[in-house]
Amino acid sequence: MVVLKDLTKEELYAPGHRLCAGCGPSISIRMALKAARGPIAAVNATGCVEVSTxxxxxTAWRIPWIHALFENTAAVASGLEYAYDALEKRGARKGKVDIIAIGGDxxxxxxxxxxxSGMLERGHDIVYLCYDNEAYMNTGIQRSGATPRGAATTTTPAGRVIPGKREWKKDFAGICAAHGISYVATASIGFFSDYMDKMKKAIEVDGPAVIHVLTPCPLGWRSNPADTIKLAKVAVQTGLFPIYEVINGKYKMSMKPGTLLPIEEYFKLQGRFSHLLKPELKDELEAIKKGAEANYKRILGLAGEPVTTQ
Amino acid sequence: MYRKKGKFTGEGVIPYSGEGSTVTIEGAAVCTQTGCAYTGNEAVAYAAKQCNVDVVSAYPITPQTIIVERFSEYVANGEVDTKFLAVESEHSAMSACVGASLGGARVFTSTASQGLALMHEVLYLASGLRCPIVMAVVNRALSAPINIHGDQSDMMGSRDCGWIQLFAENAQESYDLTIQAFKIAEDKGVHLPVSVNLDGFTVSHATESMKACADEDVHKFLPPRESLFKVDPTTPISVGGMALPEYYYEFKRQQEEALQLSKLFVNRVGKEYGKMTGRRYGYLRTYGLEDADAAVISLGSTCGNVRSVARTLRAKGKKVGAIKLWMYRPFPREELFSAIKDLKALAVMDRAISFGAPQGALCSDIAATLLNTGSDIKILNMIYGLGGRDIPPSTINTVFTDTLRAAKTGKVKERINYLDVRE
Structure with a gap:
């Protein structure tokens, strides 16, 4: 298990970049690179991290780094992996390079x-790291398939008729695991040791691995920058963002939080959910509670744990 | 360093001498070549095989599929060391090419039509990041309506993407240009992607006799790629960062300078290839222009028909000529002008519509070539062959008749002529 005193002091991700104070994604990248085992190269999708570093x-990157486009990160990384292999085969380069592909939600x-999906199906030896701040923050907080139900974004505003996003968050880890790859994990920067352990495991896997890490965004979540880590913890403790691994198809909870915190504890720290705490929207709040609980129980069930939230 | 202009010496304009396609080059030690029969697609696949490509990333689409299939067979039979990446879309095909090229590999792909359209944004990335990728484009019509046959709408839609764009007339040229394309693209003075265009079905699926070089001669001509820069832990560079208004324009200006300068390398490689094979390449090939009043310029497979009709007409004493443009981007403005300046009329064959534009794309480029030159050459624009419509010699004959009339009268009847279409 990763402990603080064992962490490398080497900063492959340099300070001085232009990400916001309290930026969750930025923290996730710094931690990820501290989990590297050797030479590493990154391919980064268009997004906050790319434009600001x-x-x-x-450049804030002390490793070889490529930004290509928004949607092709996994494909560019696939090509890079094949290039290293081909060059090694013809004697033009030597030594293993761990490739990580980084994209926002x-x-x-x-x-x-x-x-x-193509990258996972083809079995490339690449770690795909999704930093999830639950909306298109770089373009001004628009909803994505990762935005949770109820959240207000600029394309799902909390209006007089529609109270924020109506749809549930996509089961991304499930989609990745369904490709039959050997390692998928969800993580939160609120639990750095667990997150970095998972990064290390993902890198060690021979073949594709996916890490889905929750990274609060003070700008988009309308939260206090000082609360970023707290939010990342509470999201897990309320059962809204369960953290678990899927190792060769087998689910394993990373944390049994015992009694879940009420989701109001999470919502009250953020402007994007504030409308849901109004008495007139208590039915919507109830629906979200029920949905979150059902999802949590689903994961517990998949992990073979007793299905209870008490 | 970007201001260094290539001085125009008339190089790269290769006249046809006699009937054959061979240009005799003095002092050339022509390599031993094997006669063979290949379709355009097979010729391209065979050339890529001989070029020892490190990574191929591709997706199937008619009429390009056979290139990918042949190459897969080479891989499956252990005839090449290439890492073959069969991706899930053309967007990913070109994206993987960019990743592999930045990693330092020699990279090849091929596509057509909708595939090229789907790659569109990645094409700009490949040139902007200076990736020397080589791509065969088997030119095919674009939807809608869906049509799998040949025209050049696909590449014309991507003509501003910053690639060097070469057009082949037949299987032999598809083979020759593919080999040259790697040498041009990877030269440290170029470092840009190159597309080799061949007409769907007319070239891609027609079996023709051609000559192929021995593997060792190709290897000598094209040593393994050595990259000017690469994304590798030994050199931890950041590629593809953000350039705001203070810098973006300079990047693009330098990219344009590089593309314009690349023509010198296209010609140099064409000459070197000519020394090896006896087939000299350049920017364009002329036929009968020494005394012609009227000529027809075209790209790709149509050039053969045009030349054949011109030959018949010349035998009857008509002063006609033909021009084949091998290199469409960068556009060889000075060289083309020197070739056409004494003509009275020129017909420009466009196998694509540039919707809403004053003319077809090639015609617009030729109009721009004549701009401010004081030239009074009459220009006739012919749109033809869309969606694989045949272009028989009788139609070309009509084009020559119209062009000769314009040369004689100094008058052009129609701004654009849509050939052989029901209206």
Whole structure:
């Protein structure tokens, strides 16, 4: 298990980039690179992390890094992996390079899912890291397939008739696991040791692996930048974002939170859910509670745990 | 360094001498070649095989599929070391090519029509990131209505994507240009992607006799790729970062300079290839222009028909000529002008409609070539062969008749002529 004192002091992800104070995605990248086992190269989808870390002529990346487009990260990474293999075969380069493909939830759940599915199906030795801040934050907080039900975004505003997003979050880990790959995990930057352990496992897997990490966004979630880590914890503790692994198809809970915290504890820290705490929307709040509980129980069931939230 | 202009010497304009396609080059030590019969697609696949490509990433589409199938057979039979990436779309095919090319590999792909259209945004990425990818485009019509046959709407829709664009007339040229394309693309003075275009079915599926070089001669001509830069832990660079208004324009200006300068390399490689094979390539090939009043310019397979009709007419004493454009981008403006400046009339064959534009794309380029030159050449624009409609010699004959009339009268009747269409 990763413990603080064992962490490398080497910062492959340099300070001085232009991401927001309290940016969850930024924290997730720094932690991920600290979990590297050796030479590493990254392919990064268009999104907050990409635009804010490589504004020419600066870069925050002390590793080889490519940004291509929004939806093709998994395909570019596939090509890079094959290039390293081919060059090694003809004696033009030496040594294993761990490739990580990085995308936000929009670039992964939505526009990039075809390329990702192809990468998983073909079995490339690549770690796909999805940092999930639950909307298109870079373009101004629009809903994605990862935005949870009830959240207000600029394309699912909390209006007089429609109280925020109506649809549930996509079961991304389930979709990835259905490709029959050997390692999928959900994680949260609120539990750094668990997250980095999972990154290490993902890198060690021979073949594709997927990490889906929850990364709060103070701008889009309308939360206090100082609460980023707290939010990342409470999301897990309320059962809204269960963290688990799927190892060769077998689900394993990473944490049994015992009694779940009421989801109001999570909602009250964020502006995007504030409308749901109004008395007139108590039915919607109830529906979300029920849905979240059912999802949590579903995962518990898949993991072979006693199905209870008490 | 970007201001260094290539001085125009008239190079790269290759006249046909006599009937054959062979250009005799003095002092050339022509390599031993084997006569063979290949379709255009097979010729391209065979050329890519001989070029020792590191990574091929492709997706099937008619009429390009056979290139991918042949190459898969080479891989399956262990005849090549290439890593073959059979992706889930053309968008991913070109994306994987970009990743592999940035990793330092020699990269090849092929597509057609909708596939090229789906790649569109990635084409700009490949040129903007200076990836020397080689792609065969088997030119095919675009939907709607769906049609699998040949025309050049696909590449014309991508003509501004920053690639070097070459057009082949037949299987032999498809083979020759594919080999040259790698050498041009990967030259450290170029570092740009190259497309080799061959007409769907007319070239891609027609079996023709051609000559192929021995593997070792191709290997000598084209050593393994050495990249100017690569994404590798030994050189941890960031590629594809964000350029805001303070820098973006400079990137694009330099890219244009690189593409314009690349023509010098296209010609140099054409000459070198000519020394090896006896088949000299350049920007364009002319027939009968030394005394012609009227000529027809075209791209791809139509050039053969045009030349054949021109030959018949010349035998009857008509002063006609033909021009085949091998290199469409960068557009060889000075060289083309030097070839056509003494003509009285020129018919421009466009196998695509540039919707809403004053003319077809090639015709617009030729009009721009003549701009501010004081030239009074009469230009006739012919749109033809869309969706695989046949272009028989009788139609070409009509084109020559119209062009000769314009040369004689100094008058052009129609701004655009849509050939052989029911209206």
């Amino acid at each position: 490589t504004i020419f002529p600066y 929009g670039g992964t759940f939505d526009i990039g899912i075809q390329a990702l």
